[in-house]
Amino acid sequence: MDAIELTRELVAIPSHDSEAAVGDSIADWLRDHTDAEVRRDDAGADENRGGNVFARKGSGDTTLALVGHHDVVPPDDSQVTDSGEYVIEERDGRIYGRGTADMKGALAAAMVAFAEAEPACELVFASFVGEEVGGVGARRAIENGFAPDYAVVTEGSTGYSAPQTTDVAVAHKGRRGSTITARGEAAHASEVEQGENAIYRATDAVGVVRDLDFPSTEVLGHSVAGSVAVTEIEGGSAMNVLPECCELTVDERTVPGERAPLERVEDIAGVEWTVDQDLPPMACGDPELADAVLDAADDAQENTPEHVVKPHATDAGWLSDAGTDCVICGIAEPGEAHTADESASLAVIERCERIYRRLADSF
Structure with a gap:
């Protein structure tokens, strides 16, 4: 054979x-x-x-x-x-x-x-x-x-x-892919006080992600280190409209027994976090x-x-x-x-x- x-x-x-x-x-x-x-x-x-x-x-x-x-x-x-x-x-x-x-x-x-x-x-x-x-x-x-x-x-x-x-x-x-959705209130860009800028809330969430420690562990004497990164951003509808929604894509490389605490972004008003894929x-x-x-x-x-x-x-x-x-x-x-x-x-x-x-x- x-x-x-x-x-x-x-x-x-x-x-x-x-x-x-x-x-x-x-x-x-x-x-x-x-x-x-x-x-x-x-x-x-x-x-x-x-x-x-x-x-x-x-x-x-x-x-x-x-x-x-x-x-x-x-x-x-x-x-x-x-x-x-x-x-x-x-x-x-x-x-x-x-x-x-x-x-x-x-x-x-x-x-x-x-x-x-x-x-x-x-x-x-x-x-x-x-x-x-x-x-x-x-x-x-x-x-x-x-x-x-x-x-x-x-x-x-x-x-x-x-x-x-x-x-x-x-x-x-492993890989955990997730979406952070920031919601605000639309308004004319000349009257910013009348709305709530979803992109600003999203950038606050980016700051939380950026400050997270990467997960790490050891397997049979070998170090395994993960990572977390915001990889995509989408938001806004027009140049003169305060955005009411902004979405971020997050790529996390996971390690055995550890996950980055991405749920912390939900402490920000108007922000929610959903897991789209979790490959162990x-x-x-x-x-x-x-x-x-x-x-x-x-x-x-x-x-x-x-x-x-x-x-x-x-x-x-x-x-x-x-x-x-x-x-x-x-x-x-x-x-x-x-x-x-x-x-x-x-x-x-x-x-x-x-x-x-x-x-x-x-x-």
Whole structure:
């Protein structure tokens, strides 16, 4: 079985509008190449996503899951042919195309590892839909009782400690996106005393946000620091009208167990705060899991991997929040995902297949 060839096959199937077709391909491959129990669920059914894919083999008191996702963000124009097919190219030891790094290369590595492993535990493969739009598949799976003891989420962890080194992330930040709405009373700009300027109230709220301390914590000896920033502002209706409404967008990068006290802005008259999105952070709570995956990564490469912290939210956050101990280990490198020249190293795809298989065989 060839993880690189499987990567080509998966990347060739468009999955930005609907991931149903690539989900079918994943399920068919698992049925053809394993004796595992393979099933689908109804995650994202109302959006024609096709459902999550699960496979299970082995037995034991401990469950280890290899977890990925098969949706991708919309491709750049250069990544699609006139007929709508994805462009796939190979050069200089890398495969280029939408989804190579995020994350069909790692998904292929996990599928091959799952097929070839002789697990020392109950081994589960799971590929979710809708990761790129807030964890649609992961949340549905958890609602339906998906609760492995341990999970390796195959998002990118390569190139964090050193170039071309596949590390193991023991934590990642989450993201809370929110809106601050300041309301006032409209009046003619020549008679400011007759109204209440919503923009002034909004700028008072900006001052509160600017003065907040960034959340921070420590996970397995590694510092994880968050951030808070006002990123958009919109208000006013005309140059000669006192504005009655002004909205601010706030981007907060959260850390395990901590949130910035953004609710303080509501102490200002006429100001309210609403949360629009809250993607949870991840923290590995089991150092033995973190060390076991690091040992497998060390055995599979010449470079020396390290435990690292990942800045981006992933489905590991949902699993961790539900009680599964997680780490992240995968092919994508910083700056590769979601780009017009997205690519993945062929050598690292093969390396990750070795990591996952060695871990499953010994865990």
